Amino acid sequence: MRGWGLPLVSAAFVLILAEATQRAGLLPSVVPAPSLVLLQAWDNPALVSNNCLATLGTATAGYVVAMTVTFAASALAAMLYRLYGAVYNLGLTLHAIPVIAATPLLAILIGGGPPLRVLIAALSCQFPMLVGMMQGMRAADSRQRELMHVLAASRADTWRYLLLPAALPFVFAGLKIAAPSAILGAITAEWAGADRGVGAVMLNALFSFDVAKVWLSVLLTCILSAGTYGIWALAESHLLRWKISAENFP
Amino acid sequence: MSRDIVLHAVSMLFHGREADLLALDKVDLEIPAGRFVSLIGPSGCGKSTLLRLIADILKPHSGRILLGGDSPRAARLARAIGVVFQAPTLLPWRTVRQNVELPLKIVGSAVARGASPDEMIRLVGLEGFENALPHELSGGMQQRAAIARALVLRPRILLLDEPFGALDEITRQRMNLELLRIWAESGTTALLVTHSIAEAVFMSDEVHIMSARPGRITGTVPIDLPRPRDLAMMRGREFFDCVNKVRDGLFGYEGIPGPVPVEAF
Incomplete structure (x- = not known):
């Protein structure tokens, strides 16, 4: 756990500073004392866990859908190179649509239930995944491909021994970046009318001007985003030891 | 001849x-x-x-x-045919032994004519570096590993x-x-x-x-x-x-x- 000292110390410093300045009456009322926000969570553990689980469920479902679709699309593009540009452009176009505008339109189209929220989460996180996979599948250089040719490797063996391992660093970069996007997508979708979820808590708190609860929902969003990113970073550091070792080599 | x-x-x-x-x-x-x-x-x-x-x-x-x-x-x-390229072209995620083994893996167990990877590693003088990753080796050592890989199937x-x-x-x-x-x-x-x-x-x-x-x-x-x-x-x-x-x-x-x-x- 190297390198955690400084971030922890600086976070503690900011919290203490906010607490002190708020108590001294130096901060506006929209910035509550951190203790007040944490007290909200302490008093209402069910509020935190229920809504976090709902958002996490939606985000995970969307993430898995996006992973499946982008993997299929990039595998198709890798096999049929003619489709490469089309797949890329489609992913980019979908990514460029503002989620906040698309959500009500999609709600009219497919209704406002869980499928809508999963779809929005999937749309929000698909592009970094797609870029990672598309770049990754082209990561093996021509020399390495020539080597597999000289060894008369089958297509399956070329994938297994060269193309997939070469793709992994790019794929992991995409998966890491996509994780917080899935959480943010799920929360945005919850604004379109969900009875549970961090997004629902956020919206209710905003309308009832419950400042501490708004901040709590922001805090929970950050924790979920950073946490899902961290899970992939951890998986990466275990699976790609060679890459990290090569990057840190003198 | x-x-x-x-x-x-x-x-x-x-x-x-x-x-x-x-x-x-x-x-x-x-x-x-x-x-x-x-x-x-x-x-x-x-x-x-x-x-x-x-x-x-x-x-x-x-x-x-x-x-x-x-x-x-x-x-x-x-x-x-065994080929040694200008660049060693080792797969960076595989250790020296795994790189030398690669041709054997691709050919599969059906062909038993291959040399043992360790024998080849010894032949090119890389014993002791079997578990090293390519980036941990010098350029000359990387090329030795590439030669071992080219010879492991005993090419003509x-x-x-x-x-x-x-x-x-x-x-x-x-x-x-x-x-x-x-x-x-x-x-x-x-x-x-x-x-x-x-x-x-x-x-x-x-x-x-x-x-x-x-x-x-x-x-x-x-x-x-x-x-x-x-x-x-x-x-x-x-x-x-x-x-x-x-x-x-x-x-x-x-x-x-x-x-x-x-x-x-």
Whole structure:
């Protein structure tokens, strides 16, 4: 756990500073004392866990859908190179649509239930995944491909021994970046009318001007985003030891 | 003695953006089995192209190539060819042993003719580094691992495309000596592409000289130095006679009067 000292110390410093300045009456009322926000969570553990689980469920479902679709699309593009540009452009176009505008339109189209929220989460996180996979599948250089040719490797063996391992660093970069996007997508979708979820808590708190609860929902969003990113970073550091070792080599 | 590599009127044409480039023009070449033969020539003379045609990486525009009576494709599919590229081209996520093992993994357990990876690693002098990743090795050591990988299936033909071109002079001399020892032990037919006259003479039984645009074999110098070769021979009269013959073959052909830049050393 190297390198955690400084971030922890600086976070503690900011919290203490906010607490002190708020108590001294130096901060506006929209910035509550951190203790007040944490007290909200302490008093209402069910509020935190229920809504976090709902958002996490939606985000995970969307993430898995996006992973499946982008993997299929990039595998198709890798096999049929003619489709490469089309797949890329489609992913980019979908990514460029503002989620906040698309959500009500999609709600009219497919209704406002869980499928809508999963779809929005999937749309929000698909592009970094797609870029990672598309770049990754082209990561093996021509020399390495020539080597597999000289060894008369089958297509399956070329994938297994060269193309997939070469793709992994790019794929992991995409998966890491996509994780917080899935959480943010799920929360945005919850604004379109969900009875549970961090997004629902956020919206209710905003309308009832419950400042501490708004901040709590922001805090929970950050924790979920950073946490899902961290899970992939951890998986990466275990699976790609060679890459990290090569990057840190003198 | 049987002929292992036979090229008959092999031409190679590259389609350029503006004009076609005749990279090789009716090249004839015969290499007896078990020999060490070099191709030498200036950059762009098509010597690497010739090697890649033999390795079945490229297809000739016309002419015939036979490797022990088979087409290059058949020889490649039978894993009769080992290739060492200019760059080591090791897979960075595999350890030295896993890289050397790769050809065995691809061939599968059906073919039992392969050497053990550890035996090959010992042959190239990398024992103790079996579990190292490529980036932890020096350039020379990486190329040793690549040679071990090329030999692990016991190929009949070993193709070497300027394998030590990126190494410093001292490492290069040492690697040349090592390569001769490995070649003598493995009993393969070796074809080395190089642009160093001294290296070509020191290593080979025969040096074929190539000229550029279009690529042609313009001369052959037999090297009658005894084997095993050692560095002391590089000071001998016979060695210099051979070096001079190769140099005359390279620069005499162009017919440029006056001093010419010697890039070969």
